[in-house]
Amino acid sequence: MNFLRQFLGLLPVNLSGAAQRMGSVLTIVVGVACAVGVLISMLAMGVGVERQATGNVRADRVILSSTGARGNQSSIPKDEAVGVRDLAGIKKGVGGAPIVVFDSLIPIEAHRRVTGVRIFFPLVGTTANFTEYRPEIRLTDGRMFRPGLHELIASNPCGHQFTGFEIGDGRPIRGADWIVVGHFEEGQTLQCVVYTDVDALMSAFNRNTYNTVSVMLQSPADFGAFREALQANPTLHLEAQHESEAVRERFIGLKGILDFAGYFVGAIMAIGATLGAVNSLYAIVDSRRREFGTLRAIGFGSAAIIASILCESLLFALPGALLGGALAWAFFNGLAASPFGYSFQLAVTPSLGLIGIAWALGMGMVGGLLPALRAARLPVATALRAS
Amino acid sequence: MKFLPLFWSGIWRKPGRTALIFFQVSVAFALFGMLQGLKTGVDHAAAAARADLLIVHSRLSFLAQSLPAGSLEQIKSVPGVKMAVPVDIFGATYQKPTQGLGVVAISLVKDWPAAFTFTVAPEYLAAFQKLRTATLVREELAEKYAWKIGDRIPLMSNTAQMSGSTDWAFDVVGTFRDSDVGSGRDNILINLAYLEEARFLGKGTVQHFNVAISDPKQAATVSDEIDRRFANSPQETKTESLLELAQANAQSIGDMNFLIRAIVAAVLAALLFATANMMMQSIRERRVELAVLKAVGFTDRAVFLLILAEALLVCVTAAAFGLALAALILPLAAALVVGLSMPRIVLAIGLALAIGVALISAAIPAAMAARLKVASALVSG
Numbered sequence: 001m002n003f004l005r006q007f008l009g010l011l012p013v014n015l016s017g018a019a020q021r022m023g024s025v026l027t028i029v030v031g032v033a034c035a036v037g038v039l040i041s042m043l044a045m046g047v048g049v050e051r052q053a054t055g056n057v058r059a060d061r062v063i064l065s066s067t068g069a070r071g072n073q074s075s076i077p078k079d080e081a082v083g084v085r086d087l088a089g090i091k092k093g094v095g096g097a098p099i100v101v102f103d104s105l106i107p108i109e110a111h112r113r114v115t116g117v118r119i120f121f122p123l124v125g126t127t128a129n130f131t132e133y134r135p136e137i138r139l140t141d142g143r144m145f146r147p148g149l150h151e152l153i154a155s156n157p158c159g160h161q162f163t164g165f166e167i168g169d170g171r172p173i174r175g176a177d178w179i180v181v182g183h184f185e186e187g188q189t190l191q192c193v194v195y196t197d198v199d200a201l202m203s204a205f206n207r208n209t210y211n212t213v214s215v216m217l218q219s220p221a222d223f224g225a226f227r228e229a230l231q232a233n234p235t236l237h238l239e240a241q242h243e244s245e246a247v248r249e250r251f252i253g254l255k256g257i258l259d260f261a262g263y264f265v266g267a268i269m270a271i272g273a274t275l276g277a278v279n280s281l282y283a284i285v286d287s288r289r290r291e292f293g294t295l296r297a298i299g300f301g302s303a304a305i306i307a308s309i310l311c312e313s314l315l316f317a318l319p320g321a322l323l324g325g326a327l328a329w330a331f332f333n334g335l336a337a338s339p340f341g342y343s344f345q346l347a348v349t350p351s352l353g354l355i356g357i358a359w360a361l362g363m364g365m366v367g368g369l370l371p372a373l374r375a376a377r378l379p380v381a382t383a384l385r386a387s
Numbered sequence: 388m389k390f391l392p393l394f395w396s397g398i399w400r401k402p403g404r405t406a407l408i409f410f411q412v413s414v415a416f417a418l419f420g421m422l423q424g425l426k427t428g429v430d431h432a433a434a435a436a437r438a439d440l441l442i443v444h445s446r447l448s449f450l451a452q453s454l455p456a457g458s459l460e461q462i463k464s465v466p467g468v469k470m471a472v473p474v475d476i477f478g479a480t481y482q483k484p485t486q487g488l489g490v491v492a493i494s495l496v497k498d499w500p501a502a503f504t505f506t507v508a509p510e511y512l513a514a515f516q517k518l519r520t521a522t523l524v525r526e527e528l529a530e531k532y533a534w535k536i537g538d539r540i541p542l543m544s545n546t547a548q549m550s551g552s553t554d555w556a557f558d559v560v561g562t563f564r565d566s567d568v569g570s571g572r573d574n575i576l577i578n579l580a581y582l583e584e585a586r587f588l589g590k591g592t593v594q595h596f597n598v599a600i601s602d603p604k605q606a607a608t609v610s611d612e613i614d615r616r617f618a619n620s621p622q623e624t625k626t627e628s629l630l631e632l633a634q635a636n637a638q639s640i641g642d643m644n645f646l647i648r649a650i651v652a653a654v655l656a657a658l659l660f661a662t663a664n665m666m667m668q669s670i671r672e673r674r675v676e677l678a679v680l681k682a683v684g685f686t687d688r689a690v691f692l693l694i695l696a697e698a699l700l701v702c703v704t705a706a707a708f709g710l711a712l713a714a715l716i717l718p719l720a721a722a723l724v725v726g727l728s729m730p731r732i733v734l735a736i737g738l739a740l741a742i743g744v745a746l747i748s749a750a751i752p753a754a755m756a757a758r759l760k761v762a763s764a765l766v767s768g
Contacts, residue, residue, distance in 0.1 A: 023664040027661050027664040030657055031657045038650050038653050042650075068480070068484055075547075075553055118635055172623075206588055207588075208588070249485075265422070268417065272657065273657060283664075335645075337646070
């Protein structure tokens with residue numbers, strides 16, 4: 001009780017002196033703001049990647065690939081793929097046909113509008129019913145590709161970022177011109193995706209196997225029954241994954257690299273900011289030696305002094321965190337980045353703000369500890385003699 | 388030099404404070420060195436790529452398009468071409484879907500390594516020629532999976548064999564090193580003649596040709612001439628030197644420049660505040676000493692320079708320490724970007740920035756010290 005009263009009495013005294021020690025306080029605030037701002041900005045990349053990748057994910061969609069393989073490596077013979085249609089739990093689309101889509105994926109190169117830099121985008125050959133599987137696709141211009149023809153529809157980011165995606169543009173692929181006939185919107189993604197008819201694509205590229213088969217279930221709860229039916233069928237050597245899981249496998253590597261870089265740089269900056277805070281708080285404690293000596297002499301306990309200085313340090317770090325978070329949001333939220341050729345928008349989210357605040361409190365805590373101990377341990381006699 | 392003891396004692400007046408600021412500056416410049424080193428290191432590595440090796444691939448897509456193997460003779464007939472080697476590439480996985488690797492099938496013509504960035508020991512080269520299912524694996528990859536010579540490695544792919552199976556197996560007969568920065572590290576080399584015989588689809592086609600030219604300065608001319616020979620055919624080509632490819636790769640990382648600059652700016656801003664505050668504090672505490680110096684005949688100018696010199700000494704040695712630390716750590720990041728090292732220019736820029744930080748942060752405190760009124764300082768102290 002005594003501790004609490006002393007602590008509550010000391011804290012306003014500590015803070016009221018802040019105005020006279022503006023230099024030291026600003027050093028802490030700016031140091032923490034920079035460290036938190038950088039941490040949040042860098043983590044915003046990982047969040048942006050995740051958000052973009054998972055933005056369109058639905059729980060009732062399942063992706064099948066050949067056992068032990070993923071994406072481009074997966075190869076599913078046509079007759080095997082057709083067998084998927086008869087499995088249990090699949091939703092029926094228009095005309096009663098099960099919503100099963102066959103995809104074949106080929107990376108094609110495009111060139112950036114401004115810089116001319118080469119970048120790869122996925123050209124996805126798909127079956128005509130894919131709009132039932134992907135209801136989020138909305139044509140914004142032109143029309144759908146027609147089966148069997150060399151026609152493409154491109155997502156809007158393609159045209160914004162790369163040359164040669166205007167409607168009517170011909171893209172030479174495999175000795176023929178493939179015409180862009182439509183543009184579509186697919187959620188908030190910046191990634192360029194181009195769809196075409198799967199049979200036209202596979203015959204052009206001499207392929208006789210699909211990469212993946214995608215299925216829409218009647219409800220997410222049917223996944224278990226669907227997978228059992230799949231495993232029970234000896235002619236199907238396929239693995240089923242929730243769409244979320246399949247998508248996660250694709251972006252987790254990039255997110256891992258970006259998050260590692262964020263925490264690495266953030267940690268180094270935090271060390272710098274903490275050293276700055278220690279220095280500033282030492283200066284503050286030193287300039288108040290007589291005051292602390294007096295307090296100790298009139299009976300204030302060490303614990304209350306330590307707690308009040310730690311609390312002061314945390315209170316200086318907090319505005320730093322808010323400032324850093326605000327700057328990160330102002331400069332980087334929504335900024336388009338494309339490291340390693342993958343385009344996405346940085347996303348500064350409230351949860352990143354919380355990480356930033358936790359980070360800042362950590363810096364304040366560690367930075368305040370040594371100066372607080374010094375203040376509490378000052379020998380009363382020498383402290384009172386200090387000038 | 389006779390003033391050295393003077394600012395030495397100024398610096399160590401409060402050893403704790405100096406040590407803290409020293410480490411803070413070190414940490415900041417270690418970060419600067421690593422970030423800038425990453426960027427500049429990648430650019431330098433790209434600039435060092437071979438200009439005398441060309442890749443002839445399909446104009447439509449680097450990865451997904453193939454060329455007829457028969458184009459070889461036409462490429463060879465272009466003046467300036469020393470050697471052309473057909474190459475095919477397919478992706479495979481080893482044991483787990485996440486363990487992907489690139490299978491590079493090479494036509495084993497005489498002296499073929501001259502058209503590549505690979506270094507292969509002669510005994511491995513001989514063994515590679517002898518066995519049709521032989522493979523040379525990249526040293527790093529052999530280490531990663533603990534493959535030894537004589538091992539038979541099973542791979543899964545989407546390239547079908549004549550039997551319909553998409554599983555392949557190769558015998559490890561040796562290792563190779565690759566000096567190229569752009570190529571992935573998870574690569575194995577196999578004999579194109581074997582692939583050609585064993586595969587079901589794509590017979591008679593290759594993914595690209597590796598071309599060695601006699602004069603690197605003629606790279607652009609030779610490239611244009613090769614592409615001209617295939618112009619307006621269904622199999623148009625695009626010829627690029629490894630140098631051009633590496634530069635394109637470096638640019639894709641260059642997208643991060645804005646972020647790197649913002650971080651460096653944040654680091655420097657925080658540092659300026661910290662050093663300026665430290666110097667202010669120091670001047671305030673030393674009013675009496677500085678007044679005494681002036682009283683015994685030091686000019687305002689001398690006091691001003693004394694304070695600047697103190698800040699410079701601390702900042703520059705701390706920055707040098709931090710940059711040295713970065714130079715030690717940076718090679719560890721080579722796991723992410725191959726062939727990374729700290730170029731001298733980064734050290735030079737870092738030290739220049741340290742001088743800048745010292746001068747800016749010490750300017751106001753030094754001016755305050757210079758303007759100090761001797762009488763009032765001695766009285767108040």
